[in-house]
Amino acid sequence: MSHILVTGGAGFIGANFVIDWLRQEGAAGIVNVDKLTYAGNRKSLAALEGDVRHVFLQADICDTAAVTALLEAYRPRAVLHFAAESHVDRSIVSPGDFVQTNVVGTFRLLETVLEYWQALDAPARAAFRFLHVSTDEVFGSLAPADPPFTEVSRYLPNSPYSASKAASDHMVRAYHHTYGLPVLTTNCSNNYGPLQFPEKLIPLMITNAMVGKPLPVYGDGLHVRDWLYVGDHCAALREVLASGQPGATYNIGGLNEKTNLEVVQALCDLLDEVSPKTAGSYRNQITFVKDRPGHDRRYAVDAGKLARELGWKPSETFESGLRKTVQWYMQNAEWVQDVLSGNYRNWVGKQYVA
Structure with a gap:
């Protein structure tokens, strides 16, 4: 049992985790399962070509036969479940896709992993972990003066995306309490960093800014998020996998609450420094557009439990991570151009309207 199995390992957070994991000295091999939807990109894993520690299979987590075959072939000591539809805007237009992947997919994966785990010998069962990667959006929205969400905050999801992730969290919890499956759940704040698909705020602003397009900001731009650099998230997940208590949940936050407008303005100022325009500032490209339905006003998580119990805290400030x-x-202009497909351009044009 020298491998771990990762689902969704060609997506943004999953690919960063896989690459980061294999950088660690003595790291176990990774079996990487990804359906390769629009947001899954094999080129994100180009640095691992030829690395025998990385085994990739294009498959759907709902394909129990394929996942079972991998479990039997590689006998992993852990499963890390990243695979998810994650874009709130898309969930508003196509909620069924989110139910299928996030709810049904997690259920199918749990069923398959439970059968595998139950057949292990006693020491292997005791050492095994199923780590479910979730979001702070399951907790709903905070008022400006509210304290950040903790691990015991009430679930109040407000979008089809967050509702589907909340459902998957509950399924994972149920499989621990009903069947004893040794699960761990993490709820992270907004991630940013390399390899993120350019429909999310920060990469969208970078790619639009560099070609002179408008920088669309929803509503008044004062929606608040806690920003977590993806490398810090990966480090936290390693700690949770190594030392987290089965059945426990852990919030992972960047300790960087910013309004969307502050994020875009900081990005423009940084681009003015590192790639100045011939005239004017990138701030001149900021455009306010119609707010999206049900847009939560503020998210923030209290990551104190993770700091107290496992000693983790973020290494990056927002400024260093953004740089x-x-x-x-x-x-990595070639990677960016590769993912900017016709379908993506059509999506952005439909979604961001003044």
């Missing part, structure tokens, strides 16, 4: 992110996108 690394901008540098990566500017140095």
